[in-house]
Amino acid sequence: MNANKPTSVGHLVEAVWQGRPPRTAAAQIQTCVWSLRKTLVGAGAHVGLIETKPSGYTLRLDGEQIDTAVFDRLVREAKAAASYDPALAVSLYREALRIFRGPVLAEINSPVVQAAAVQWEERRLTVLEDCIEWELTVGVQGELVAELTALVGQHPLRERFCGQLMTALYGDDRRAEALAAYQTTRRALVDQLGLEPGARLRELHHNILTGELPVPATLTPAQRPPATPAQLPATTADFVGRTSEIGQAVEVLTGERRTPPTADGADGARPLRSCQFVGKCGAGKSALALQVAHRVREHYPDGQLYADLAGSQVRPADPAEVLRGFLLSLGMPDTRIPEGVPQRAALYRSALARRRVLVLLDDAAASEQIQPLLPGGPQAAVIITGRVGLTDLPGCKPFVTDILPESEAFAMFHGIVDGTRTRPEPDAVRRIVALTGRLPLALRAAGARLSARPHLSLARFADQLQDPRERVRLLAHGSLDLRARLEASVQALPGEVRALWYGLSMLPVRDFSSRTAAGLQGVSLVVAEQMLESLVDRGLLDTVEVLPRATVRYRFHELVALCAQARLRDELSEQQRATLLDRVSAVQGRPVLPTARTDAFRAVAEQSARDAAAVTGPGT
Structure with a gap:
């Protein structure tokens, strides 16, 4: 209710204890906030979500993370669209109203909370009235009768709902029922308030009696102007480089492509233009995809659709809800959207069959999530990002996004930090x-x-970063937090694969063979490679090369390894960490006493260096 604004401890105490707090109220609030922070971080939120202020606390969220802010945005968009596309306005209004999933905060009895809940209920009803007004304008009278009948029963003193019900019934050739609805509301007003209906409702009643009320012309779906969505987020201001990938992707999305000729010599069909950007967490896949999308948007004048599929989160986005949002953005009335994913996907493909629309699907989890969201017609194009390569999507051109070349990394840093600080x-x-x-x-x-x-100073900051145990913390700022973004991928790992990931992060070298992993986990080479490949698929490891005798070499990015070490310190007990250290040391083929673990790490490093030198030569 008070996001991004300081909330005092006194206000929280009043909300919880309603004027009768215990002596320990402030301490209990502090404990509750600590518990809440822990719960939110465990669910995938960044560490600084709740900030401590001198007088209380502040919950830091951007607009798209708060349902009330999303509601306000959609209502603003609906009001703006109403002047040129009433059907789009209706779709946006309905999308906003679906955010309400019942009475606001109904399970909380606090008067402070309920005062805000009452305000939100009034806001919801007002927006619903505005939405129905436009639905009557575009001609869906008969479809609204059931909903309005229930609303009038629930809110018998709201004259606007009554007027809308009368209009809908009249437009559906149910004049007698429209007049009866007026009499029901009039009796409620007189009995409960001693008031006659207002002038507008009386005038509507008179016009229906005399037959002077014009019936809105019903627009068929073909007559309604199609919506032109423009959903692409803004590009990143400090983006640099990647020119080769951008050029190739633009060519894929704008160039002419056809399948091979058919057996009778006819020209092949033009396939869907699509490409995907894959790579490790934090490599800039989304920023690169947005650069490409904005470069080619003029080639797709019928609109651009965007969806964050949350594939790297604990709960990826439901394709059914993504399809609903797309259909609403394309001007489809809510009442025409079917329930099942196959039915919605079919309707979505039909809507895009002859439209030149660009679809950006960010952070995809798997091809099963993507398939229903792919357009069917050759006029559209799709850009996909994800940590896992979707190799089973035919014809989708992959681009691997890795760390930046040194020159581009310097250029990005200079673009973020003021030159008056970097040049000296x-x-x-x-x-x-x-x-x-x-x-x-x-x-x-x-x-x-x-x-x-x-x-x-930059020198002081560089000195601070030299400490590996502090580096992960120092290289996190707000939502720019590598460890937090890796959290869902790590949570999804089976226990034995996570244990292997932790153990590999403790090796004193970042390159290692699959044989090292097999020895560390005590499994066969085949099983070890299966486990390592699952880590590669989640962007937690990189494949470097294939060695002789069919062994594969892998690499930990330094920061990803430090994130793994930080996480194991938080997750494992001291005894578990000691056991893991012994397993890492035992890769040498001999048990190691606790006091000799440092020497064992050195021995592992020397052995790994010998492994590398056997393939690439001394000194590697």
Whole structure:
């Protein structure tokens, strides 16, 4: 209710104890906030979601994370659309109203909370009245009768609902019922308030009696102007480089492509234009996809659709809800949208069959999530991003997004941090860029942290980053948090695969063979490679090369390894960590005493170096 604004402890105490707080109220609030922080972080939120202020607390959320803010945005868009596309306005209104899933905060008895809940209920009813007004304008009178009858029964003193019910019944050739509805509302007003209906309702009643009320012309779906969605988010201001990938992707999405000729010599059909950007967490896939999308948007004048599929989150987006949102954005009335995913997908493909629309599907989980969202016609195009390559989507051109080249990493950092700070400290800039591993997410986090701390010298910040245990924390700022973004992928790992990931992160080298992993986990080479490939699929490891005798070599990005180490420190007990250390040391083929673990790590490093030298030569 008070997001992004300070909420005092006194206000929280009043909300919880309603004027009769215990002596320990402030301490209990502090404990509750601590518990709430822990719960939210466990559910995937970033650590700084709740900020402590001198007088209380602030919940930090961007607009799309708060249902009330999304509701307000959709209502604003609906009001703006009403002047040129009433059908689109209705769709936006209905999308906003679906956010309400029952009475607001009905299970909380606090008067402070319920006062706000009453305001939101009034806001919902007012928006619903506005929505129905436009639905009557576009001609869906008969479809509204049942809904309006229930609303008038629930709110017998709201004259606007009564007037809308009368209009809908009259437009559906039910004049006698329209007059009866007026009499029912009039009796309620007189009995409960001692008032006659207002002038507008009386005038409507008179016009229906005399037959002077014009019936709105019913627009068929073919007559309603099609909506032109423009849903692409803005591009990132500090984006640099990737020119080769952008050029190739633009060619895929705008060039002529046809399937091979048929057996009788006829020209092949033109397939759906599509490409996908895949890579590790924080590599800038979404930013790159947006750059490409904005480059080609003029080729798709019928609109651009966007959906965050949350594939890297604990609960990926439901294709059914994504399809509903797309159909509403394309001007489909809510009453015409079917329930099942196959039915919605068929309607979606029909809506795009002859339209030149660009669809951007961000953070995809798997092909099963993507398939229903693919247009069927050759005029549309699709851009997909995800940590997992969707190789089973035929004809979808893949582009691997990796860390930035050194020159582009420097350019990005200089674009974020003021040049008056970077130019005097070139050595510190080089150290910071190197310690971020040239990962765009980490570079942005470093730049954001420095921008927020103008007093902090770059050299001092580089010195702080040298500590591996502190680096993950320092390279997180707000939503720019690599560890938080990896959380859902790690939670989805089976226990034995997560244990292997933790163990590999403790190796003193970042490159290792599949044989090392097999020895560490005590499994066969085949099983170890299956486990390692599942880590590669989730963007938690990289494949480097195939070695002789069919072994594969893998690599940990430095920051991902540090995230794994930080997480295992939080998740595992001291005894479990000691056991894991012994397993890492035992890769050498001999047990290691606790006091000799450091020597064992050194031995593992030397053995790994010998493995690498056997393939690539000494000194690697």
